[in-house]
Amino acid sequence: xxxxxxxxxxxxxxxxxxxxxxxxxxxxxxxxxxxxxxxxxxxxxxxxxxxxxxxxxxxxxxxxxxxxxxxxxxxxxxxxxxxxxxxxxxxxxxxxxxxx
Numbered sequence: 460x461x462x463x464x465x466x467x468x469x470x471x472x473x474x475x476x477x478x479x480x481x482x483x484x485x486x487x488x489x490x491x492x493x494x495x496x497x498x499x500x501x502x503x504x505x506x507x508x509x510x511x512x513x514x515x516x517x518x519x520x521x522x523x524x525x526x527x528x529x530x531x532x533x534x535x536x537x538x539x540x541x542x543x544x545x546x547x548x549x550x551x552x553x554x555x556x557x558x559x
Contacts, residue, residue: 480554487545487558494538501531 508524542558549557 480557484557491538491542491558494534498531498535498538501527501534505531 505524505528508520508527512520512524545558549555
């Protein structure tokens with residue numbers, strides 16, 4: 460039984476991997492894209508929370524929305540910094556295709 464063709468349909472990125480470095484590169488690219496989508500989701504949810512709490516007299520909803528946006532900004536800084544650290548390491552090691 461050929462597991463690659465069975466589970467990945469024959470034309471998958473997993474089948475074209477020839478080394479562990481390519482697997483790490485695929486993982487890093489996927490992780491950065493997913494973290495960007497999660498950050499976008501939290502920014503949108505924080506903004507919706509701020510808008511919905513604007514007309515109400517409950518200050519806790521506004522505070523929770525501020526915390527959500529603050530956490531999203533902190534997450535953005537962490538992801539942005541980690542992206543550039545990975546770029547720096549790949550540049551120092553001479554690996555051009557580590558990320559994007």
